[in-house]
Amino acid sequence: MANASELFDLKGRVALVTGASSGLGERFAAVLAANGAAVALVARRLDRLSALKKKIEAAGGRALAIEADVLDRKAMVKAFDLAEKAFGTVTILVNNAGVAHSGRAVDLPEEEWRRVVGTNLDAVFFWAQEAARRMLAAKKAGAIVNIASVLGFGVAKGVVAYTTAKAGVVQLTKALALELAFKGVRVNAIAPGWFVTELNEEYLTGAAGAAVKREIPIGRFGEDGDLDGALLLLASDAGRYIAGATIVVDGAQSVALRG
Numbered sequence: 206m207a208n209a210s211e212l213f214d215l216k217g218r219v220a221l222v223t224g225a226s227s228g229l230g231e232r233f234a235a236v237l238a239a240n241g242a243a244v245a246l247v248a249r250r251l252d253r254l255s256a257l258k259k260k261i262e263a264a265g266g267r268a269l270a271i272e273a274d275v276l277d278r279k280a281m282v283k284a285f286d287l288a289e290k291a292f293g294t295v296t297i298l299v300n301n302a303g304v305a306h307s308g309r310a311v312d313l314p315e316e317e318w319r320r321v322v323g324t325n326l327d328a329v330f331f332w333a334q335e336a337a338r339r340m341l342a343a344k345k346a347g348a349i350v351n352i353a354s355v356l357g358f359g360v361a362k363g364v365v366a367y368t369t370a371k372a373g374v375v376q377l378t379k380a381l382a383l384e385l386a387f388k389g390v391r392v393n394a395i396a397p398g399w400f401v402t403e404l405n406e407e408y409l410t411g412a413a414g415a416a417v418k419r420e421i422p423i424g425r426f427g428e429d430g431d432l433d434g435a436l437l438l439l440a441s442d443a444g445r446y447i448a449g450a451t452i453v454v455d456g457a458q459s460v461a462l463r464g
């Protein structure tokens with residue numbers, strides 16, 4: 206019978222994490238590397254990725270920093286090529302890059318809608334498609350982990366493009382899993398609750414944030430490490446029969462009724 210460390214071990218796996226230059230993605234990349242995967246770090250801010258690469262290597266891991274905009278399809282292909290050349294076929298993709306916005310739906314400019322939906326939904330599809338194509342071509346099993354949000358299930362005011370895109374990610378995850386599971390490519394998602402990062406710190410550290418926090422049954426925002434377990438479960442053989450699922454990690458925030 207496998208013990209826990211064997212079950213979650215990622216030795217020999219090659220991961221690619223989008224949005225690895227800050228917040229949740231930075232942590233995801235470090236956790237995958239700490240558990241044995243070689244990790245391609247993707248984002249636009251190369252200086253941040255290079256710093257993370259150094260940190261991972263200093264801890265005994267393997268990493269590669271790749272500057273790419275997830276909206277740029279040519280850069281996407283190049284990123285997979287570079288990762289493959291350095292480490293082999295990418296068998297774990299963490300589709301994490303994302304952007305937020307705020308403002309009333311009636312005031313939302315078209316380019317803002319397209320930027321948010323393009324980054325948070327379209328790019329998730331195209332990066333998953335590219336990863337899956339390569340895994341199928343190489344006849345390799347693997348795992349795609351999309352980062353959704355509790356806003357993929359419930360809605361809030363002022364984030365119409367974001368919440369719509371994240372609901373799309375939940376549905377996309379199911380649709381891709383259905384087509385890819387029989388080839389051994391498992392597609393799943395994580396729906397985090399609130400974690401203070403560059404994406405939302407202005408909002409969450411202000412008065413509105415204090416009110417949000419009071420409504421989280423576990424009594425605090427998500428912290429570093431709170432998503433490690435869900436990520437490792439979905440990325441490793443521990444989750445080998447999990448496909449098409451979205452794991453909610455939110456301290457019970459989304460099950461609590463308001464009012």
Ligand SMILES: NC(=O)c1ccc[n+]([C@@H]2O[C@H](COP(=O)([O-])OP(=O)(O)OC[C@H]3O[C@@H](n4cnc5c(N)ncnc54)[C@H](OP(=O)(O)O)[C@@H]3O)[C@@H](O)[C@H]2O)c1
Nearest residue numbers: 224226227228229248249250274275302303399400402404
């Ligand atoms: N924090 C939360 O409470 C929360 C809750 C639910 C879901 N999420 C989701 O978790 C994911 C990570 O968010 P975070 O909170 O960690 O935010 P963050 O700290 O702002 O990180 C976002 C990451 O996405 C990258 N990114 C954005 N646009 C990109 C683009 N066009 N091309 C390449 N990379 C791009 C950024 O890198 P560069 O700027 O260097 O390109 C950055 O590394 C997002 O999908 C977000 O929606 C977050």
